[in-house]
Amino acid sequence: MLRAALRELLAHKGRMAMTIIAIALGAAALVASWVVSESISHTLVSVDTRTDVGVSVQSLHQDAALTPADRDRLAALPGVRRATGVILGRAGVVSPDGKLASAATSMDLAGTNADDTGRMVTVAGRAPSAAGEVAINADVARRNDLAVGMPVRVLVADGRSEAATVVGTFDYRTLGSPSTTDWGSDTVPTVAFDAQSAPGLLGDRFSRIELATAPGTDLKRLRDAAERVVGGVSYRISTGPELARDARERATSDIWDLRFTLLPFAVLAMLVGMTVISNTFTILVTQRIRQFALLRAVGASRRQVRRTVLAEAVVLGLAGGTVGVLLGVALGPGVIAITRPADDIDYTVPPLAVLLGYLAGVLITVVAAYGSARRASAVSPMAALRSDATVPRDIRTRNVLLGVGALLVSAALVFATRNPNAGTASRIVAIGGAVLGGLGVLLLTPTIAGAVLGTVMRLMRQGGRPALRFGVRNAARDPRRTASTASAITVGLALICAFASLSASLSTLIGSTTRATVPTTTTVLQPGGGNAATLDPADLTTARHLPGVSAAAASRDMLVDVDYPGGTTKRRASAIEPEALNGLLTPHITGGSGDLRKGFVIAQNQADMLGLGVGDPVTLQITPQTSVRSRVAGVYEATELQSSIYFDVSLAPTSLRESVSVIYLTGPDPAAVRARAEAAFRDRPDVTVTDQQGLVAQGVEAQRLAFVVMYAMFAVALIIALFGVVNTLALSVSERGREIGMARAVGASRSLIRRSIRVESLVISLLGALLGVLVGVAVGTVMQHAMLGQRLSAVTIPLDLIGAGLAAIVLAAMLAAAWPARRAASTAALSAIAE
Amino acid sequence: MNQTTTAVRATGLTRIYGSEDAKVTALSDVSVEFERGQFTAIMGPSGSGKSTLMHCIAGLDQVTSGKVWIGGTELTVLNDDQLTALRREKVGFIFQAFNLLPTLTALENITLPLDLAGRRPDRSVVDRVVDTLLLRDRLDHRPSQLSGGQQQRVACARALVTEPEVVFADEPTGALDSQTSAELLGFLRQSVDDFGQTVVMVTHDPTAAAYADRVLFLADGRLVGDLTAPTADTVLDWMKSMERAAH
């Protein structure tokens, strides 16, 4: 039995190769995502974390920075050998060619004091020991071609800069989880100054005080003692082992996050692969009904027949799995380069990934082949005796009912979740509903194909060339075969349209808020280096006093806890001068007023999600000590990506008032303002002067990964769609050698056969394509709603992309039909009679 | 009614195809017995129900009413798995064409029923069958490398290799020339004479029917004649008289 199955596979190499590739694509996506996340986690976990610190006293807010006095009191605790304060301050390295060195760490947190706690391990040169000397993070040095001995300029707070010489480079060993943006954790510094100069340049406040302990000290007790010295919500006091454990847990959860971003690829590729595989098996089984019937007649049980088909599936799955594992392992480094361009990742291939690849290969194949296996086992042994044997088909009415049911449920789910909503659950429900609708359409495809083609055929009965009539009739005669070919196209084009709509909506989204909110006449000053960097407060003063500037304001962006009647959540808020919303920025107010003195101005989309309306009370918890309580004064139009809650800067605590995120300027002559600003900040590489257009470009850049993901999905969809089209068309023609031979025998010319096969392919692919566009645009609409938090009606339908996709698929279908059409035309009339 | 002399027995066999509006009565109230070690031919005009009768008594098709026994086992009460096992163990089939799995060699096709049963082929039986059918030097060939007659011989060997209670053949010579037909019928005859095999064969050919011990005539789903020790001439006479009766 197994032997027969294996030989059957070997007898059809082309068909086998097609199926193996389809399986391999899915398996490869899974293996690649697993290998990549595993490699990244391996690298993250193997980061040299310090375990040599007894107790760390970490300040959580810049407002609550620790003082030298705190350090001295902590040093006096019993068991403490030494207390070292870690300074974090603004520092940006300007390389000899005048460029700000790029660094992962936000510039505001990039400078520190050199010490001998073991935080820094010298890689080259030595530690800084005198004024005018600095050591540079080895990664930053490598990436920016900085070397020991180079003269550099270091930008520090208040727009000042310091000339210095690089005397060494260092690797940083973090205490707990590394960070690049958070004052309240161990950020990886870019520049280290010598201990004497550091307080003068970076300020004498500490982000953290590390307590080195004598051996045998009870760390928990010391921690409690430290809590009595500097207690409160603004500090986190932990023992070294606690931090190490937290770091490990963080790394693990990071890795799951990463897996969840990569796995959808794998799932998508596998699902689409499954349609190709199940198509292949359907045809495979149809071609071999006689064989199955014969097996049944000579004594094979249903189970044995089913197992024969499943054995073929397993063998194909293993073969596809092998190719997939190899492909996935080969693709991994590329995926890492795209998702983590900045990091050095050790590429590791865990055995589990290989196992998963095989498992996925076998599983998707067996699942995809299962329906065919069941149909094969239902072949009556009598079929061996009849020449018109057909595979018993599933009860049509059941599929129609299921399809209609799926559509109804889908509509209900999407309708129920139509309001933009923050809840992940409702988003998943919405997407699930959309996918269910797509499945419903697939189930209904045979019925739709029957109805549409039947009508076309009736309309054509009178006229039309023979090839046209012949082709349409062929397509109409077996709606289920037509539907299974058309479905491959539907699925492919639906994916294309869905991702095209999603990415078009996203780019519209990115541009629209910025264009609406920032007028072209406004000049924008932004921090130049690092992410989440801030400008110096002094820069606002400078900018405000530039000649020709009539209005200047600054936005200070932060994450805050929002207490609203429905609960508490973390949201972005911006403290800004109330005048700014009056010309400098032009948010489109859709409800209430834009006057910050009366309360908060909140994005429409946030208001929708939180269920807030004008007049509702809201409290912004900015730091544990500071909160702002007010009401919603107005609602402005914005999208999830850029939405914020604006509040009056005079209500913000001093430290936040000084951490300026963006400065907006304008004047009677906007061009002159821009020119003046550029001139004023010419030698400040840490300040970027830009405008509306620049912001839009940045928004797109910030979503680069999202676009990369979407285009990758787009590409995967396109490849698989083309593949499915070629596969199914080729198979559906080869399935009918006898039939075509018969047509030849009764006098159809070669060219008639060729042309009618082409017509048939065109009819089938057009049908599939139109359904695909419908399904794809619908799913895309729901996706942009669910993934971008927009209203359903806010979808942007990229007609050009969809048109191109449609043309590509139909063209591919025509090309795909060329070969089978030629083969069909050369079918000998004899093959109708011969076996 | 002695089990030792009756291989297959059917009583009151009726088979109706289709539902109320389009009913076809392919068999109506047919009762028949096939003696062990006897070669029976079934004849009749096209559409008379020959194949239907064979399918019903072989357990390939469901009966509308009536009962069938093969070697003492009543078929109509068996479920699909039991029927499958019965076909494997007690019944051999030879069809008009498409008898063989194209990917298996001749030998593998011959031993397929044993393979399916998970039984080890009995060497002596296989050797005997293969030698009787003169297939020794064709065992490694694929069906596509065999002539039509050779293919039918392989099918015949497959039907015989399980030493079944009964071999059913539906127009086994329908696609063969007279020379090859004669050979195949000779082998069937030999299996009856030498090994006491029971054979039931549907045929249109009076010459083929002459190889049998007995000929049954069907018309319109009814048994209309039963001829023992037939010759081509007596069979032909019978057929002519039936044709006259029909007109």
Ligand SMILES: Nc1ncnc2c1ncn2[C@@H]1O[C@H](COP(=O)(O)OP(=O)(O)OP(=O)(O)O)[C@@H](O)[C@H]1O
């Ligand atoms: N699956 C079926 N569905 C409906 N009617 C059937 C089916 N199989 C057979 N019949 C009908 O039953 C009758 C008997 O058919 P059967 O195949 O037994 O004839 P036959 O004697 O074998 O004919 P032939 O010599 O042409 O093979 C015919 O009228 C046929 O149309």
Ligand SMILES: [Mg+2]
């Ligand atoms: Mg017949």
